[in-house]
Amino acid sequence: MSPVPSLLLIEDDDAIRTALELSLTRQGHRVATAATGEDGLKLLREQRPDLIVLDVMLPGIDGFEVCRRIRRTDQLPIILLTARSDDIDVVVGLESGADDYVVKPVQGRVLDARIRAVLRRGEREANDAATFGSLVIDRAAMTVTKNGEDLQLTPTELRLLLELSRRPGQALSRQQLLRLVWEHDYLGDSRLVDACVQRLRAKVEDVPSSPTLIRTVRGVGYRLDTPQ
Amino acid sequence: MTQAQGGVRGWAAARKGHLSRLRFTSLRLRLVVVFGLVALTAAVSASGIAYWLNREAVLTRTQDAVLRDFQQEMQNRAGLLRTHPEQYELQRTAREMATSSQRFSVLLVAQDSDGTDISANSGALNGFSLQDVPKSLRTAVNEEQKVDSNNKYAYHLYWQRVVEDGTPYLVAGTQVINGGTTGYMLKSLEPEAKDLNSLAWSLGIATGLALIGSALLAQAAATTVLKPVHRLGVAARRLGEGKLDTRLQVSGTDELADLSRTFNDAAEALEKRVDDMAGRDEASRRFVADMSHELRTPLTAITAVTEILEEELEAESGSMDPMIEPAVRLVVSETRRLNDLVENLMEVTRFDAGTARLVLDDVDVADQITACIDARAWLDAVDLDAERGIHARLDPRRLDVILANLIGNALKHGGSPVKVSVRMADHEVVIEVRDHGPGIPEDVLPHVFDRFYKASASRPRSEGSGLGLSIALENAHIHGGEITAANSPEGGAVFTLRLPRDASELAQEGEEKKST
Numbered sequence: 001m002s003p004v005p006s007l008l009l010i011e012d013d014d015a016i017r018t019a020l021e022l023s024l025t026r027q028g029h030r031v032a033t034a035a036t037g038e039d040g041l042k043l044l045r046e047q048r049p050d051l052i053v054l055d056v057m058l059p060g061i062d063g064f065e066v067c068r069r070i071r072r073t074d075q076l077p078i079i080l081l082t083a084r085s086d087d088i089d090v091v092v093g094l095e096s097g098a099d100d101y102v103v104k105p106v107q108g109r110v111l112d113a114r115i116r117a118v119l120r121r122g123e124r125e126a127n128d129a130a131t132f133g134s135l136v137i138d139r140a141a142m143t144v145t146k147n148g149e150d151l152q153l154t155p156t157e158l159r160l161l162l163e164l165s166r167r168p169g170q171a172l173s174r175q176q177l178l179r180l181v182w183e184h185d186y187l188g189d190s191r192l193v194d195a196c197v198q199r200l201r202a203k204v205e206d207v208p209s210s211p212t213l214i215r216t217v218r219g220v221g222y223r224l225d226t227p228q
Numbered sequence: 229m230t231q232a233q234g235g236v237r238g239w240a241a242a243r244k245g246h247l248s249r250l251r252f253t254s255l256r257l258r259l260v261v262v263f264g265l266v267a268l269t270a271a272v273s274a275s276g277i278a279y280w281l282n283r284e285a286v287l288t289r290t291q292d293a294v295l296r297d298f299q300q301e302m303q304n305r306a307g308l309l310r311t312h313p314e315q316y317e318l319q320r321t322a323r324e325m326a327t328s329s330q331r332f333s334v335l336l337v338a339q340d341s342d343g344t345d346i347s348a349n350s351g352a353l354n355g356f357s358l359q360d361v362p363k364s365l366r367t368a369v370n371e372e373q374k375v376d377s378n379n380k381y382a383y384h385l386y387w388q389r390v391v392e393d394g395t396p397y398l399v400a401g402t403q404v405i406n407g408g409t410t411g412y413m414l415k416s417l418e419p420e421a422k423d424l425n426s427l428a429w430s431l432g433i434a435t436g437l438a439l440i441g442s443a444l445l446a447q448a449a450a451t452t453v454l455k456p457v458h459r460l461g462v463a464a465r466r467l468g469e470g471k472l473d474t475r476l477q478v479s480g481t482d483e484l485a486d487l488s489r490t491f492n493d494a495a496e497a498l499e500k501r502v503d504d505m506a507g508r509d510e511a512s513r514r515f516v517a518d519m520s521h522e523l524r525t526p527l528t529a530i531t532a533v534t535e536i537l538e539e540e541l542e543a544e545s546g547s548m549d550p551m552i553e554p555a556v557r558l559v560v561s562e563t564r565r566l567n568d569l570v571e572n573l574m575e576v577t578r579f580d581a582g583t584a585r586l587v588l589d590d591v592d593v594a595d596q597i598t599a600c601i602d603a604r605a606w607l608d609a610v611d612l613d614a615e616r617g618i619h620a621r622l623d624p625r626r627l628d629v630i631l632a633n634l635i636g637n638a639l640k641h642g643g644s645p646v647k648v649s650v651r652m653a654d655h656e657v658v659i660e661v662r663d664h665g666p667g668i669p670e671d672v673l674p675h676v677f678d679r680f681y682k683a684s685a686s687r688p689r690s691e692g693s694g695l696g697l698s699i700a701l702e703n704a705h706i707h708g709g710e711i712t713a714a715n716s717p718e719g720g721a722v723f724t725l726r727l728p729r730d731a732s733e734l735a736q737e738g739e740e741k742k743s744t
Contacts, residue, residue, distance in 0.1 A: 013525055019532035026536055083524055105528035105567055108535045174589055175624070185603065187625050190589040219590050219621070 005119055006030040008049040010040035010066065011081065012058050016104075020053070023108030029115070037066040044070065051115055054098070056082045056089060064096045071097035075154040077118040081106065094195035099156040100182060101192075117183035121159035130165045132213055133227040135204055137165050146204060156181065157200045160193075164214065164224035173221040197222055255457075256450040260443055267442030268435070275431035283424050290420055291387065294330045295400055298413045299385055301325040301334070302402055311408045312341040318409070319348040325411070326350030332398075332415040335361070338408055356414050361399055362388055369401040369410060381405055389417070396421050456484040460491060472499040517577040523570050527563075534563045572695040575629075576679070579702040586623045586706060588732055593618045593627075593650055593657055600631045601648075609639055614650035620657050621730045626703040630711070631659070633700040634723045638663035642720055652729075656709075659725040667715040676713045677701045700725075707731045 007029050011017040014035075021031045032047055034040035037058045044052070052070065056063035067078055080093045080101040093101055099118050102111055127140040136145045144151045144161060153161065163180045164172065172180070178188030181196075201208045212227045305321050313321075318336050325334040334350040337358065349356045358366070368386045375382055387400035401412040459476060466474040474495055476488040538560050540548065548556070578584040594614040601610050631648075638646040642663020649660045668676060675681045680694035697711075704711045709727035716722045 013529070015526060015529035016532070019529040023532040023535060026539070083521065083528075104524050105531040105570075108532050175591065185599070187599075187603075187628055189587065189625070191587060219619075221590075 004028065004030050005051065005115070006032065006047070006049045007051050007053055007115065008040060008043055008047065009033045009053045010035075010037060010058065010063070011053075011055040012036065013055075016055075020108065020111070024053075024112065024115075027108060027112040029112075037061040037063070040066060041069060044074075049076070051077045051079065051118060053079050053081055053111070053115070056080055056093060064092055067093065067096040067098055075152050077121070077155050079111075079114055079118060090189065091191060091195075094191060095198075097154070097199065099154060099196075101189075113183075118155065120183070121155035121181065130168070132165065132168070132224065135213060137161060144204070151203050153200070153203060156196055157203070160196050160200060161204070161224075164222065168224050168226060171217040171220045171223040177221065193222070256447070256454060259450045259453075260446040263442040263446035263449070264439055267438045271435035271438040275435055279424070279428055279431055282427055286420050286423060287389075287417070290417065291398055294332060294398060294413070294415050295385060295387060297328050297330045298325075298332065298334075298400055298411070299402070301328055302404060302411050306336060306409045306411050307404050309336075309338070309404070309409050311338075311406075312343075313338050313346075313409065314340060315346050315348065318346060322348045322350045330415065332413045335412040335414070337410040337412070356412075358412075360392070360414060361401060361412050362390060364388070365399060365401055369403055369412075453484070456488065460484075460487065463491060463495075467495055467498070472502055513577060513580050516573065517581065520570050520573045520577060524574075527567060527570060530563055531567060534560045572699060575699050576695055576702075579699075579706070584702070584706055586731060587625065588621050589624055590619060590621050591624050591627070592616055593620055593659070596624060596627055597631060597648060597650065597659070600628050601635065604632065604636070606635060606639065606646075609644035609646060610635060611645045611647045612649075613647065618650060618652055618657060619729075620727065621732055622707055622727055623703075623731070626706065627727070630700045630703050630725060631661075633696040634661040634711070634725065637697060638665075638721070638723070641665055653726075655729050656726050657729055659727075661723045661725070662716055662720055664720045667719060668713060668721045673713060673715070677711070 007024060009017060009020055009024070009031055011020065011033070012035050017033050017035065021033055024031050032043055032049060034043050037060055040052070040054070054063045054066055058066070061069075063080060063082075067080070070076070070078060077099045078097065080098040081104060082089050082093065082101055083104045090101055100114055102114055122142065124139065124142050129136060129138045129140065131137075134147045138144070139162065142158065144153055144158065159181045160177065163177065174190040174193040175188065177193045178184040178190065182188055182192060184192075197214060198208075201211050201214055204213055205211045213224060215223050215225050217223050302325075305325050309317060309321055318338055322334045322336045325336075326332065333356040335347060335356050335358070336349075337345065337347045340346050347358065365386055365388045369383070372382045373379055373384065383403040383405055385400060385402040387398060390397050390399055396417040398415040398417055399412065400415075401410065403410045463474050463476050472495065475492050478485050478488045478492065537556050541553065541556060541560070575584075594612075594616045597612060597614055601607055601612065635646055635648065638661050642665030645664060647660075647662045647664075649662075651658050672681075677697050677700075679698045701711050704725060704727065707727050708731055709725065711726075712724045714722050714724070
């Protein structure tokens with residue numbers, strides 16, 4: 001990771017693109033921009049940015065589709081920029097693999113904070129490993145293996161698993177997880193946690209529909225168990 | 229009918245049912261009464277006349293026959309008696325006279341040769357004596373009248389009807405001209421009276437039947453009128469309940485069919501009008517929703533750059549042109565206001581369109597309130613009385629919107645300290661926000677939750693969008709909760725928010741409604 005984070009901003013509206021580029025550059029990011037999803041995907045292959053800020057409403061292929069295409073091959077963090085805070089949009093966005101979302105009109109400072117929080121998730125912080133059944137979490141290498149195979153996790157999924165594994169057997173509420181993983185204040189959207197847990201289960205559980213590792217604790221939140 | 233069940237409820241229900249039935253049938257009742265009266269008048273007058281004519285005919289015929297017979301007997305037998313007959317002669321004649329076909333009793337009165345009054349009766353009726361003959365009749369019989377061209381005889385036959393012990397009798401009497409013997413007869417009219425009685429009975433029964441028939445007819449007539457009226461009533465009620473597609477089946481060409489047709493026309497016009505209005509309403513809502521979406525795009529760009537301007541103001545204050553600095557400040561602050569306004573507008577359009585959804589989470593209410601106050605730097609101005617550990621399942625973002633609006637409003641209009649208290653009641657979380665201001669004027673109280681309601685037109689433009697309390701209320705409603713505003717007796721306004729502890733059932737219902 002380069003010392004100055006490089007971002008790719010995909011946004012079709014000229015004014016917003018220019019304004020956000022101005023603002024983010026001022027916050028100390030290197031910003032590349034694209035006006036369509038197709039251009040964005042091309043730029044992504046050429047430049048390998050650290051993070052993508054993606055508008056949902058795009059001409060041609062929309063933001064959700066761009067998000068899904070990126071996720072097929074890549075685990076790099078994606079923040080959705082949604083003009084509508086209509087609930088259905090957020091849910092679709094999170095299901096398509098986004099790590100976080102911000103609602104327009106967004107303040108540059110807020111977007112910057114989110115970007116930095118997402119980027120921090122990939123930083124290592126301890127030098128040990130933990131084993132949960134067939135799952136091995138190597139905190140030194142920041143890798144997760146299942147039955148000896150490397151799992152491709154996004155930084156957010158990895159951070160969520162790390163936070164859960166740090167307190168095995170202890171239930172963490174959605175709000176706690178939002179603070180720990182997303183660094184959101186008390187008004188974080190709990191659906192971020194739910195969507196991320198779903199994606200994580202799909203990767204680490206043997207049968208995602210009947211999880212044995214990441215358990216739901218009704219009325220509280222989630223808990224990581226060692227399978228019996 | 230309703231059976232008496234004991235207990236006030238049963239009684240009240242029976243009473244109510246009875247009353248509504250009476251009211252419902254009042255037209256029916258009137259029809260029956262009118263029909264009954266007409267039938268009664270007709271039947272009674274017809275029967276009365278028939279009875280009277282019959283009675284006269286029967287009595288006259290019987291009476292004429294009897295009197296003719298009696299007269300005949302008097303001439304044939306009593307006329308043959310001497311002027312002063314002996315007792316036994318009188319007796320024999322009386323008996324002979326009574327044997328006539330008409331079966332009347334006879335009483336003969338005369339003076340014997342000694343000048344004493346003697347009398348004899350036929351004996352058939354027990355003790356027919358002079359006492360049984362009315363005095364007026366005796367006087368008339370004994371009175372000798374002048375003989376002239378108009379009146380050929382000195383004595384006449386007189387008769388009278390009397391009733392003795394409930395039995396009607398015909399009494400008649402006459403004197404033999406130049407004979408001195410006076411004869412009376414007594415004839416029971418009982419058989420005739422019985423005939424007339426049975427006639428009266430039959431007429432009475434006929435009248436009764438006519439009354440019953442008229443009542444049935446009235447019922448039938450009332451039903452033919454009232455059934456369509458009832459149907460019309462039911463349809464009108466349905467229409468009033470908002471079922472605007474209610475129509476009546478029109479049959480026939482009478483006034484009621486006309487009325488039904490008018491009703492249908494009115495309902496159709498109403499439906500069309502309501503549809504038009506709903507369409508226009510929908511269009512204007514969509515316009516507001518689209519407009520606020522459209523406003524967001526330029527606003528996003530502006531917001532992003534105003535921040536750069538703001539940082540410039542903070543970082544290098546003084547370096548900016550003093551003429552431009554206030555202009556930049558104005559742009560920055562007004563952009564923030566515009567942001568809030570558009571945000572609120574979008575929130576309102578979502579509520580109006582019914583697309584607002586709950587995102588539920590389990591939260592500690594006290595933590596939420598603390599965080600809400602903390603995030604807005606109100607900690608010094610708010611006095612929080614809440615214990616941790618009150619958990620509820622609700623939408624934290626919406627709770628924050630409600631709290632921010634209630635507390636913000638209290639701080640703005642009431643002034644600090646604002647007291648916020650939380651308590652549990654049954655399945656509800658009750659949050660009270662009380663300020664120490666002048667309270668809300670009584671005439672404003674019902675309108676505090678109205679959109680863009682300003683307490684007075686002359687009041688200075690306030691910071692808020694005018695939508696805050698309305699949005700707070702909508703957010704409470706979507707949880708199945710409520711907000712009420714009142715004035716505390718100790719002064720200051722009190723807003724009470726009640727939210728169910730678990731709003732998940734309501735959220736599910738909303739989802740189901742959406743999917744159907």
